[in-house]
Amino acid sequence: xxxxxxxxxxxxxxxxxxxxxxxxxxxxxxxxxxxxxxxxxxxxxxxxxxxxxxxxxxxxxxxxxxxxxxxxxxxxxxxxxxxxxxxxxxxxxxxxxxxxxxxxxxxxxxxxxxxxxxxxxxxxxxxxxxxxxxxxxxxxxxxxxxxxxxxxxxxxxxxxxxxxxxxxxxxxxxxxxxxxxxxxxxxxxxxxxxxxxxxxxxxxxxxxxxxxxxxxxxxxxxxxxxxxxx
Amino acid sequence: xxxxxxxxxxxxxxxxxxxxxxxxxxxxxxxxxxxxxxxxxxxxxxxxxxxxxxxxxxxxxxxxxxxxxxxxxxxxxxxxxxxxxxxxxxxxxxxxxxxxxxxxxxxxxxxxxxxxxxxxxxxxxxxxxxxxxxxxxxxxxxxxxxxxxxxxxxxxxxxxxxxxxxxxxxxxxxxxxxxxxxxxxxxxxxxxxxxxxxxxxxxxxxxxxxxxxxxxxxxxxxxxxxxxxx
Numbered sequence: 001x002x003x004x005x006x007x008x009x010x011x012x013x014x015x016x017x018x019x020x021x022x023x024x025x026x027x028x029x030x031x032x033x034x035x036x037x038x039x040x041x042x043x044x045x046x047x048x049x050x051x052x053x054x055x056x057x058x059x060x061x062x063x064x065x066x067x068x069x070x071x072x073x074x075x076x077x078x079x080x081x082x083x084x085x086x087x088x089x090x091x092x093x094x095x096x097x098x099x100x101x102x103x104x105x106x107x108x109x110x111x112x113x114x115x116x117x118x119x120x121x122x123x124x125x126x127x128x129x130x131x132x133x134x135x136x137x138x139x140x141x142x143x144x145x146x147x148x149x150x151x152x153x154x155x156x157x158x159x160x161x162x163x164x165x166x167x168x169x170x171x172x173x174x175x176x177x178x179x180x181x182x183x184x185x186x187x188x189x190x191x192x193x194x195x196x197x198x199x200x201x202x203x204x205x206x207x208x209x210x211x212x213x214x215x216x217x218x219x220x221x222x223x224x225x226x227x228x229x230x
Numbered sequence: 231x232x233x234x235x236x237x238x239x240x241x242x243x244x245x246x247x248x249x250x251x252x253x254x255x256x257x258x259x260x261x262x263x264x265x266x267x268x269x270x271x272x273x274x275x276x277x278x279x280x281x282x283x284x285x286x287x288x289x290x291x292x293x294x295x296x297x298x299x300x301x302x303x304x305x306x307x308x309x310x311x312x313x314x315x316x317x318x319x320x321x322x323x324x325x326x327x328x329x330x331x332x333x334x335x336x337x338x339x340x341x342x343x344x345x346x347x348x349x350x351x352x353x354x355x356x357x358x359x360x361x362x363x364x365x366x367x368x369x370x371x372x373x374x375x376x377x378x379x380x381x382x383x384x385x386x387x388x389x390x391x392x393x394x395x396x397x398x399x400x401x402x403x404x405x406x407x408x409x410x411x412x413x414x415x416x417x418x419x420x421x422x423x424x425x426x427x428x429x430x431x432x433x434x435x436x437x438x439x440x441x442x443x444x445x446x447x448x449x450x451x452x453x454x455x456x457x458x459x460x
Contacts, residue, residue, distance in 0.1 A: 041271050041272050042356050042378075042381055042385060043376065043377030070386065070387070071384070072384055074380070094357075094361065094387065096355070096357035123357060124356065124357075124384070124385075125326070125355055125356070125357050126272050126355070127300065127355050127358070128326045128355075128357070128358065144376065145376075146273065146375075146376035146402070147273030147376075150304070151272055151273060154299060154300065154301070155300060155354075157324065169376065175402050176402075
C-alpha cells in the first residue's frame with residue numbers, strides 16, 4: 001500500500017449525553033414503551049421501509065412515529081397518510097443528530113400511556129447520530145446497495161452501535177458493484193453481534209423479516225423485569 | 231396536506247468559524263492557490279469523480295488533494311495510485327465535518343508554493359459540512375441518482391452553499407424514480423445561481439464538463455486582483 005501522510009485533526013468535545021439517555025431508557029421501561037432508533041444516509045429508504053413495516057405491525061402493536069428532519073414536514077405527513085399511524089415531525093433546527101434530551105422533547109408530545117412502540121427516524125447522516133445515544137432500546141440502520149459495501153469500513157461507529165443492519169434496494173444489485181457477502185463480512189468486522197437483513201422496501205421483499213425481528217424485540221422487552229440490565 | 235404536529239428543537243450554538251475561513255481565503259489568494267470543497271452523502275461517488283477529474287486536469291494545473299475521513303486511509307491511497315497526484319488523508323477523529331482551522335491544518339502539510347489547485351474531499355455527510363465554511367473559494371457537491379431528486383428539499387443548506395451540483399450515477403436513471411428536470415427545479419428553489427451538471431463517474435460521461443468548469447474557475451481566480459471581493 002502506498003505510504004500517504006495522515007494528519008490527526010483534534011476532535012472537539014461533545015457534551016456528555018450518556019447519563020440522560022440511560023435515564024430516559026429506564027423511564028421508558030417503566031412506562032412499557034419500546035423506542036427504536038432508525039438511522040441511515042440520506043436517500044437510503046428509511047421512510048419507505050418504515051411505512052411498509054408499520055402496515056405489517058400496526059394491528060399487533062400500538063405504534064407512534066417521530067420523524068426527525070432538518071426542516072421539512074414531508075416525512076411525517078407521508079407516514080401518517082400511508083399508514084394512519086400517529087406521526088409527529090421533529091425539527092432539529094439544522095442539527096445533524098438527535099441526542100437524548102431532544103428525543104425526550106419529542107416523546108413528551110406523544111400519548112405514551114397508549115403506546116407500545118415508538119420509532120424514531122433519525123436525521124439522514126451516517127456520522128453524528130451514531131455518536132449520541134438517544135435513549136433507544138435498540139438501534140437499527142439502513143445501508144442501501146448504491147452506497148457501496150465498503151461503508152462499514154468508512155463509518156465504523158454507526159455499524160458498531162447498531163443491533164440490526166438492513167440492506168435496502170436489493171432490486172438494483174445487478175447494476176452496482178455491491179457484494180452482499182462482502183458487506184456482511186464488513187459489518188461483522190465492526191460488530192459481530194449485528195443482525196443483517198437484506199430487504200427491498202420498494203417491493204416489500206424481506207420487510208416481513210424486519211417486522212418479525214422488531215415485534216420479537218418489543219415483546220421480549222415488555223416481559224423483561226425492570227430490574228434487568230437494560 | 232394532513233396537519234401534523236411540528237416540534238422545534240432548540241439548536242446548539244456552533245462556534246464562530248466565518249472569520250477564520252475568510253482569513254484563510256485571503257491567504258490562499260495571496261499564494262495563488264484555489265481551494266475547492268467537494269461534499270456529498272456517503273457513497274455518492276466523490277472519490278471516483280475526483281480520480282477522473284484529476285486525470286483530465288493534472289497536465290494543466292498543479293493539483294493536490296486532501297481526503298477527509300473519519301478513520302480510514304483508503305481514499306488517499308486510491309487517489310494517489312490512480313492519478314499520481316499528491317494526496318494526503320485528514321483524519322477528523324470522529325468529527326462530522328471540517329471547519330476552516332481543520333482545513334488549515336491540512337493545507338500546512340501541502341507544498342502550496344508549487345500548487346495551483348487543492349481539492350478537499352469533505353466527510354460524507356449532507357448536513358454538517360454545509361454549516362462550516364472551510365475557506366474554500368468554491369463549494370461543489372455530488373448528489374447521486376439513487377439518493378432521490380427530493381434531497382434539495384430535505385437538506386436545504388447544502389444546496390444553498392454550493393456553486394455547483396453534480397448529479398452522479400446517471401447510468402442507473404432507468405432503475406430509479408429520479409427525474410432530472412424535477413431535480414434541477416428543486417436545486418433552483420434552494421439556489422437559483424447553482425450550476426447543475428449530470429455525470430456518470432463510472433463511465434466518465436459528463437466529467438469533462440466538470441473539469442472544464444473547474445479549470446475556468448481556477449484560471450479566473452488567479453487573474454483576479456487580490457483586492458477584489460472574494
